[in-house]
Amino acid sequence: MSSHRFRAMGSDVHVLVAARAAHATRAVESVFSTWESALSRFRPESELSRLNARAGTPVAVGPILLAAVEAALDAARATGGLFDPTLGHELVRIGYDRSFEEIGDAPPAAGRPRGGGAWRRIVVDRSAGTVTLPAGSRLDVGGIAKGMAVDASLELLGSLGIETALVSAGGDLAVLGLPPGRRAWGVLVEGDPDRQVVPLVRGALATSGTARRRWRQGDVTRHHLVDPDTGEPAVTGLRAVTVAGSTCRAAEVGATAAFVAGPRLGPGLLERVGLAGLLVTEAGRRIRVGRWPGHSLSDAA
């Protein structure tokens, strides 16, 4: 297998393909570059930044942003708003107003939290190719966009005739085919106290948690998983949630929603929609949901 790594969408991207298909990794890099150009909220020239700057008026958008907005709205509806793409203003308020590497110590929060829910008032006119955000709102499609870029990359690789590949971007990964001589892709799940190796045969995995994207704002430690009800970083007693789904997009949305829902409601949410997952509490307790497997690294040793 050929391994290729690059940096995009604020994450380390890892592509594994058969050695003879190494050239295809450049195609994946191109996919991520295109998606980041359209959807970064840290690039003033991105389509998303232009849309946010003109909240309250219809804005013509390209196919990638339109797809991301529609996917985010579908995700918000499907999770009853636990996944909320209109928390951009809260992320800015708590200091996440630049790429994570540049945050450092964020200045104190200005203003009070307003919470989410503005997604309900987003107007999409597909025939005109326009999106209208509610005035004063700010869209953030970071998580779902990364998952969609992984899905798009695998689709591209498949269309190029590649039968075996893994694409991982930060917490989101998906696979195509099986690695040579193996029954499954062994994937180590970050944040799992048991250091579980998940034997993924088909589909995607996504992890949402608070271990990495944390920063200081004054005396307060912040993280990026905001509770739409409070507008503040979610405090649910969970450390990380990893979810398996048929697509990276579904897994990412499931992981974020289950994290925000917390250890009491999150498992039921995942079960209802047919996802499998592993929830890890702050105390290190593991909650397995659905068809989540039971291997651990110690089994493989």
Added chain:
Amino acid sequence: MESVDARDRTRRRHTQRLGQLRRRAVLGSALGFAAFLGLAAQHAVGSTKGAPKTPSPPRAAPAAYFDQQADGFAFDDGSSAPLAPPVAQTNVS
């Protein structure tokens, strides 16, 4: 004295007038209900007042959104040999 013809004409005008009023009432009710339906639909999809168009994205039921066909994702059951070392790792994001 009002003639029989005149009384008939008056009765016909009355009848026509009542008919018109009934039709208007029925139409008004229908329009009112339609307006209510429109408002309800607008509320349901979250449209803003004065928005250029009613938002049209399809409502996604949870199961439909997540689109979990039975074979959408799968794990090896691990019933035979132990797993080889991992080839990748998720990262918390």
